[in-house]
Amino acid sequence: MSPGTDSGGRRVAVVTGASSGIGEALARRLTADGWHCVLVARREERLRELSGALGCEYEVCDVSDREAVGRAAAAIVARHPAVHLLVNNAGIPGRATFITATPEQINAVTGVNYLGGVWMLRALLPALERATPSSVVNVASVAGTVAVPTSGPYSASKAAQIAFSRAVCAELKPTGIKVLTVMPGFVETEGFPQRGFLPGLLSKAVVDPDYIAQKILKGIASGRRELITPGWYRLATIGQWLMPWLVYRIVSTRFMLSRDSF
Numbered sequence: 319m320s321p322g323t324d325s326g327g328r329r330v331a332v333v334t335g336a337s338s339g340i341g342e343a344l345a346r347r348l349t350a351d352g353w354h355c356v357l358v359a360r361r362e363e364r365l366r367e368l369s370g371a372l373g374c375e376y377e378v379c380d381v382s383d384r385e386a387v388g389r390a391a392a393a394i395v396a397r398h399p400a401v402h403l404l405v406n407n408a409g410i411p412g413r414a415t416f417i418t419a420t421p422e423q424i425n426a427v428t429g430v431n432y433l434g435g436v437w438m439l440r441a442l443l444p445a446l447e448r449a450t451p452s453s454v455v456n457v458a459s460v461a462g463t464v465a466v467p468t469s470g471p472y473s474a475s476k477a478a479q480i481a482f483s484r485a486v487c488a489e490l491k492p493t494g495i496k497v498l499t500v501m502p503g504f505v506e507t508e509g510f511p512q513r514g515f516l517p518g519l520l521s522k523a524v525v526d527p528d529y530i531a532q533k534i535l536k537g538i539a540s541g542r543r544e545l546i547t548p549g550w551y552r553l554a555t556i557g558q559w560l561m562p563w564l565v566y567r568i569v570s571t572r573f574m575l576s577r578d579s580f
Protein backbone atom coordinates (compact mmCIF):
# COMPACT_ATOMS: atom_id res chain seq x y z
CA MET A 319 0.00 0.00 0.00
CA SER A 320 1.26 3.47 -0.84
CA PRO A 321 0.71 6.37 1.55
CA GLY A 322 -2.74 7.86 0.94
CA THR A 323 -2.82 10.95 -1.20
CA ASP A 324 -5.60 13.45 -1.32
CA SER A 325 -7.40 13.29 -4.66
CA GLY A 326 -7.59 17.09 -4.48
CA GLY A 327 -11.17 17.08 -5.71
CA ARG A 328 -10.25 15.04 -8.78
CA ARG A 329 -12.32 12.03 -9.87
CA VAL A 330 -10.94 8.76 -8.52
CA ALA A 331 -10.15 5.81 -10.82
CA VAL A 332 -9.12 2.33 -9.65
CA VAL A 333 -7.20 0.48 -12.39
CA THR A 334 -6.30 -3.19 -11.93
CA GLY A 335 -3.37 -4.66 -13.84
CA ALA A 336 -1.83 -1.20 -13.87
CA SER A 337 1.82 -2.27 -13.49
CA SER A 338 2.28 -2.77 -17.26
CA GLY A 339 0.63 -2.88 -20.69
CA ILE A 340 -2.90 -1.57 -21.22
CA GLY A 341 -3.44 -0.79 -17.52
CA GLU A 342 -0.27 1.30 -17.29
CA ALA A 343 -1.14 3.16 -20.53
CA LEU A 344 -4.62 3.84 -19.20
CA ALA A 345 -3.30 5.12 -15.85
CA ARG A 346 -0.99 7.51 -17.72
CA ARG A 347 -3.84 8.80 -19.93
CA LEU A 348 -6.29 9.10 -17.01
CA THR A 349 -3.76 11.07 -14.96
CA ALA A 350 -3.07 13.37 -17.92
CA ASP A 351 -6.84 13.92 -18.18
CA GLY A 352 -7.03 15.02 -14.53
CA TRP A 353 -8.08 11.78 -12.80
CA HIS A 354 -6.57 10.58 -9.51
CA CYS A 355 -5.61 6.92 -9.99
CA VAL A 356 -5.24 4.03 -7.58
CA LEU A 357 -3.10 1.38 -9.29
CA VAL A 358 -3.67 -2.29 -8.42
CA ALA A 359 -1.41 -5.25 -9.29
CA ARG A 360 1.02 -7.70 -7.62
CA ARG A 361 4.48 -6.28 -8.46
CA GLU A 362 5.04 -3.62 -5.80
CA GLU A 363 8.30 -2.27 -7.23
CA ARG A 364 6.58 -1.42 -10.54
CA LEU A 365 3.59 0.11 -8.77
CA ARG A 366 5.79 2.23 -6.51
CA GLU A 367 7.77 3.57 -9.47
CA LEU A 368 4.72 4.34 -11.63
CA SER A 369 2.65 5.85 -8.83
CA GLY A 370 5.64 8.06 -7.92
CA ALA A 371 5.88 9.25 -11.53
CA LEU A 372 2.15 9.89 -11.83
CA GLY A 373 1.59 11.28 -8.33
CA CYS A 374 -1.04 8.66 -7.56
CA GLU A 375 -1.52 5.68 -5.21
CA TYR A 376 -1.27 1.92 -5.37
CA GLU A 377 -2.49 -1.24 -3.65
CA VAL A 378 -0.64 -4.53 -3.98
CA CYS A 379 -3.29 -7.17 -4.54
CA ASP A 380 -3.80 -10.50 -6.29
CA VAL A 381 -7.27 -9.98 -7.77
CA SER A 382 -7.97 -13.72 -7.83
CA ASP A 383 -7.74 -13.79 -4.01
CA ARG A 384 -11.19 -12.68 -2.82
CA GLU A 385 -10.03 -11.84 0.70
CA ALA A 386 -7.08 -9.81 -0.60
CA VAL A 387 -9.48 -7.91 -2.88
CA GLY A 388 -11.70 -7.18 0.13
CA ARG A 389 -8.71 -5.82 2.08
CA ALA A 390 -7.46 -3.70 -0.84
CA ALA A 391 -10.95 -2.31 -1.52
CA ALA A 392 -11.42 -1.44 2.18
CA ALA A 393 -8.09 0.42 2.19
CA ILE A 394 -9.04 2.33 -0.98
CA VAL A 395 -12.52 3.23 0.29
CA ALA A 396 -11.08 4.40 3.63
CA ARG A 397 -9.10 7.01 1.67
CA HIS A 398 -11.67 7.60 -1.11
CA PRO A 399 -15.27 6.89 -0.08
CA ALA A 400 -16.43 7.65 -3.64
CA VAL A 401 -14.84 5.89 -6.64
CA HIS A 402 -15.86 7.25 -10.06
CA LEU A 403 -14.25 4.60 -12.28
CA LEU A 404 -13.21 0.97 -11.85
CA VAL A 405 -11.21 -0.64 -14.65
CA ASN A 406 -11.02 -4.44 -14.36
CA ASN A 407 -8.02 -4.97 -16.61
CA ALA A 408 -5.75 -7.43 -14.71
CA GLY A 409 -5.25 -10.53 -16.81
CA ILE A 410 -2.88 -13.36 -17.64
CA PRO A 411 -2.40 -15.53 -20.72
CA GLY A 412 -3.35 -19.22 -20.58
CA ARG A 413 -0.60 -20.57 -22.85
CA ALA A 414 -2.11 -24.05 -23.01
CA THR A 415 -5.08 -26.00 -24.38
CA PHE A 416 -7.91 -27.59 -22.40
CA ILE A 417 -6.10 -30.91 -22.83
CA THR A 418 -2.54 -29.80 -22.08
CA ALA A 419 -3.14 -27.19 -19.34
CA THR A 420 -2.59 -28.20 -15.74
CA PRO A 421 -5.61 -27.79 -13.44
CA GLU A 422 -3.67 -24.97 -11.75
CA GLN A 423 -3.32 -23.09 -15.07
CA ILE A 424 -7.06 -23.40 -15.75
CA ASN A 425 -7.86 -22.22 -12.21
CA ALA A 426 -5.45 -19.30 -12.57
CA VAL A 427 -6.86 -17.88 -15.85
CA THR A 428 -10.40 -18.28 -14.53
CA GLY A 429 -9.53 -16.74 -11.16
CA VAL A 430 -7.68 -13.71 -12.52
CA ASN A 431 -9.34 -12.95 -15.88
CA TYR A 432 -12.95 -13.59 -14.92
CA LEU A 433 -13.48 -13.83 -11.14
CA GLY A 434 -10.96 -11.07 -10.31
CA GLY A 435 -13.31 -8.52 -11.91
CA VAL A 436 -16.35 -9.98 -10.15
CA TRP A 437 -14.70 -9.70 -6.69
CA MET A 438 -13.39 -6.20 -7.41
CA LEU A 439 -16.78 -4.90 -8.58
CA ARG A 440 -18.61 -6.36 -5.58
CA ALA A 441 -16.05 -4.94 -3.13
CA LEU A 442 -16.09 -1.43 -4.65
CA LEU A 443 -19.81 -1.25 -5.46
CA PRO A 444 -20.77 1.00 -2.48
CA ALA A 445 -17.99 3.44 -3.43
CA LEU A 446 -19.11 3.42 -7.09
CA GLU A 447 -22.71 4.03 -5.97
CA ARG A 448 -21.59 7.01 -3.88
CA ALA A 449 -19.95 8.53 -6.97
CA THR A 450 -22.75 8.14 -9.53
CA PRO A 451 -22.74 8.79 -12.41
CA SER A 452 -19.76 6.41 -12.32
CA SER A 453 -18.33 3.78 -14.67
CA VAL A 454 -16.94 0.26 -14.74
CA VAL A 455 -14.75 -0.94 -17.61
CA ASN A 456 -14.08 -4.64 -18.06
CA VAL A 457 -11.15 -5.36 -20.38
CA ALA A 458 -12.06 -8.70 -21.96
CA SER A 459 -10.84 -9.83 -25.40
CA VAL A 460 -11.89 -10.73 -28.95
CA ALA A 461 -10.66 -14.19 -27.84
CA GLY A 462 -13.80 -14.35 -25.68
CA THR A 463 -15.94 -14.21 -28.81
CA VAL A 464 -13.99 -16.65 -31.01
CA ALA A 465 -12.49 -19.70 -29.30
CA VAL A 466 -8.98 -20.55 -30.43
CA PRO A 467 -8.22 -24.22 -29.56
CA THR A 468 -4.59 -23.59 -28.59
CA SER A 469 -5.79 -21.05 -26.02
CA GLY A 470 -9.06 -22.67 -24.96
CA PRO A 471 -8.90 -21.90 -21.21
CA TYR A 472 -7.96 -18.26 -21.94
CA SER A 473 -10.85 -17.90 -24.44
CA ALA A 474 -13.25 -19.45 -21.93
CA SER A 475 -12.14 -17.07 -19.16
CA LYS A 476 -12.71 -14.10 -21.48
CA ALA A 477 -16.11 -15.42 -22.64
CA ALA A 478 -17.14 -15.67 -18.98
CA GLN A 479 -15.85 -12.14 -18.36
CA ILE A 480 -17.92 -10.83 -21.31
CA ALA A 481 -21.06 -12.54 -19.94
CA PHE A 482 -20.36 -11.08 -16.46
CA SER A 483 -19.84 -7.63 -17.94
CA ARG A 484 -23.03 -7.70 -20.05
CA ALA A 485 -25.09 -8.99 -17.12
CA VAL A 486 -23.95 -6.28 -14.70
CA CYS A 487 -24.30 -3.63 -17.42
CA ALA A 488 -28.05 -4.28 -17.41
CA GLU A 489 -28.31 -4.96 -13.67
CA LEU A 490 -26.57 -1.71 -12.69
CA LYS A 491 -28.47 0.53 -15.16
CA PRO A 492 -30.93 1.80 -12.51
CA THR A 493 -28.06 2.74 -10.18
CA GLY A 494 -26.39 5.18 -12.60
CA ILE A 495 -23.26 3.02 -12.92
CA LYS A 496 -22.39 2.51 -16.60
CA VAL A 497 -20.52 -0.63 -17.65
CA LEU A 498 -18.30 -0.80 -20.74
CA THR A 499 -17.13 -4.16 -22.09
CA VAL A 500 -13.90 -3.78 -24.06
CA MET A 501 -12.75 -6.50 -26.44
CA PRO A 502 -9.28 -5.69 -27.77
CA GLY A 503 -7.58 -7.61 -30.56
CA PHE A 504 -3.83 -8.27 -30.49
CA VAL A 505 -1.87 -5.74 -28.39
CA GLU A 506 1.90 -5.81 -27.84
CA THR A 507 2.50 -6.05 -24.06
CA GLU A 508 4.80 -7.84 -21.61
CA GLY A 509 2.35 -10.61 -20.81
CA PHE A 510 1.24 -10.97 -24.43
CA PRO A 511 4.27 -10.47 -26.73
CA GLN A 512 2.17 -10.79 -29.89
CA ARG A 513 4.57 -9.49 -32.56
CA GLY A 514 7.00 -12.37 -32.12
CA PHE A 515 4.20 -14.91 -31.83
CA LEU A 516 2.02 -14.04 -34.82
CA PRO A 517 2.95 -15.02 -38.39
CA GLY A 518 3.71 -12.52 -41.24
CA LEU A 519 0.91 -10.11 -42.07
CA LEU A 520 -1.03 -10.79 -38.86
CA SER A 521 1.84 -9.36 -36.79
CA LYS A 522 1.28 -6.02 -38.58
CA ALA A 523 -2.23 -5.88 -37.10
CA VAL A 524 -0.84 -5.73 -33.55
CA VAL A 525 -1.43 -2.36 -31.84
CA ASP A 526 0.27 -0.67 -28.88
CA PRO A 527 -1.35 -0.42 -25.42
CA ASP A 528 -1.78 3.35 -25.69
CA TYR A 529 -4.04 2.85 -28.73
CA ILE A 530 -6.39 0.74 -26.59
CA ALA A 531 -6.15 3.22 -23.68
CA GLN A 532 -7.28 6.08 -25.93
CA LYS A 533 -10.18 4.01 -27.30
CA ILE A 534 -11.28 3.12 -23.76
CA LEU A 535 -11.31 6.77 -22.68
CA LYS A 536 -13.37 7.71 -25.76
CA GLY A 537 -15.72 4.81 -25.02
CA ILE A 538 -16.27 5.99 -21.42
CA ALA A 539 -16.82 9.59 -22.52
CA SER A 540 -19.39 8.60 -25.15
CA GLY A 541 -21.26 6.23 -22.81
CA ARG A 542 -20.71 3.13 -24.96
CA ARG A 543 -21.58 -0.29 -23.60
CA GLU A 544 -19.36 -2.42 -25.86
CA LEU A 545 -16.17 -1.77 -27.75
CA ILE A 546 -14.31 -4.11 -30.11
CA THR A 547 -10.98 -2.50 -30.95
CA PRO A 548 -9.46 -2.17 -33.53
CA GLY A 549 -12.87 -2.15 -35.21
CA TRP A 550 -12.03 -4.64 -37.96
CA TYR A 551 -11.99 -7.48 -35.35
CA ARG A 552 -15.81 -7.22 -35.52
CA LEU A 553 -15.48 -9.39 -38.63
CA ALA A 554 -14.26 -12.29 -36.47
CA THR A 555 -17.11 -11.87 -34.00
CA ILE A 556 -19.77 -11.55 -36.71
CA GLY A 557 -18.21 -14.48 -38.59
CA GLN A 558 -18.49 -16.66 -35.48
CA TRP A 559 -22.23 -15.96 -35.24
CA LEU A 560 -23.14 -16.07 -38.93
CA MET A 561 -20.70 -18.70 -40.22
CA PRO A 562 -19.61 -20.91 -37.30
CA TRP A 563 -18.76 -23.69 -39.78
CA LEU A 564 -16.19 -21.41 -41.48
CA VAL A 565 -14.58 -20.37 -38.18
CA TYR A 566 -14.47 -24.06 -37.17
CA ARG A 567 -12.69 -24.91 -40.42
CA ILE A 568 -10.14 -22.13 -39.95
CA VAL A 569 -9.31 -22.78 -36.28
CA SER A 570 -9.05 -26.55 -36.78
CA THR A 571 -6.55 -26.38 -39.66
CA ARG A 572 -3.19 -28.00 -39.01
CA PHE A 573 -1.61 -24.54 -39.22
CA MET A 574 -3.81 -23.13 -36.43
CA LEU A 575 -3.43 -26.20 -34.24
CA SER A 576 0.35 -25.93 -34.50
CA ARG A 577 0.45 -22.28 -33.33
CA ASP A 578 1.63 -21.40 -29.85
CA SER A 579 -1.10 -20.42 -27.44
CA PHE A 580 -1.72 -17.19 -25.53
Ligand SMILES: NC(=O)c1ccc[n+]([C@@H]2O[C@H](COP(=O)([O-])OP(=O)(O)OC[C@H]3O[C@@H](n4cnc5c(N)ncnc54)[C@H](OP(=O)(O)O)[C@@H]3O)[C@@H](O)[C@H]2O)c1
Pocket residue numbers: 334335336337338339340341358359360361362364379380381382407408409410430431457458459460501502503504505506507508509510512527
Ligand atom coordinates in the same frame (compact mmCIF):
# COMPACT_ATOMS: atom_id res chain seq x y z
N1 LIG B 1 -2.22 -7.95 -25.13
C1 LIG B 1 -3.23 -8.48 -25.84
O1 LIG B 1 -3.05 -8.92 -27.00
C2 LIG B 1 -4.60 -8.49 -25.26
C3 LIG B 1 -5.68 -8.70 -26.13
C4 LIG B 1 -6.97 -8.72 -25.62
C5 LIG B 1 -7.16 -8.53 -24.26
N2 LIG B 1 -6.10 -8.36 -23.43
C6 LIG B 1 -6.37 -8.20 -22.00
O2 LIG B 1 -5.87 -6.95 -21.57
C7 LIG B 1 -5.62 -7.01 -20.17
C8 LIG B 1 -4.26 -6.40 -19.87
O3 LIG B 1 -3.26 -7.22 -20.43
P1 LIG B 1 -1.95 -6.64 -21.12
O4 LIG B 1 -1.97 -7.09 -22.52
O5 LIG B 1 -1.80 -5.19 -20.83
O6 LIG B 1 -0.82 -7.52 -20.40
P2 LIG B 1 0.28 -7.18 -19.31
O7 LIG B 1 1.16 -6.06 -19.74
O8 LIG B 1 0.90 -8.49 -18.98
O9 LIG B 1 -0.60 -6.66 -18.09
C9 LIG B 1 -1.31 -7.50 -17.25
C10 LIG B 1 -1.49 -6.78 -15.93
O10 LIG B 1 -2.30 -7.61 -15.06
C11 LIG B 1 -1.64 -7.70 -13.80
N3 LIG B 1 -1.99 -8.96 -13.15
C12 LIG B 1 -1.77 -10.21 -13.63
N4 LIG B 1 -2.21 -11.11 -12.74
C13 LIG B 1 -2.72 -10.41 -11.70
C14 LIG B 1 -3.31 -10.77 -10.46
N5 LIG B 1 -3.47 -12.05 -10.12
N6 LIG B 1 -3.71 -9.78 -9.62
C15 LIG B 1 -3.52 -8.48 -9.95
N7 LIG B 1 -2.98 -8.08 -11.10
C16 LIG B 1 -2.57 -9.04 -11.96
C17 LIG B 1 -0.16 -7.58 -14.13
O11 LIG B 1 0.58 -7.07 -13.02
P3 LIG B 1 1.36 -7.92 -11.94
O12 LIG B 1 2.10 -8.99 -12.67
O13 LIG B 1 2.24 -6.89 -11.31
O14 LIG B 1 0.34 -8.45 -11.01
C18 LIG B 1 -0.18 -6.53 -15.21
O15 LIG B 1 -0.22 -5.25 -14.64
C19 LIG B 1 -5.74 -8.48 -19.77
O16 LIG B 1 -6.99 -8.70 -19.17
C20 LIG B 1 -5.67 -9.21 -21.12
O17 LIG B 1 -6.33 -10.45 -21.08
C21 LIG B 1 -4.82 -8.32 -23.90
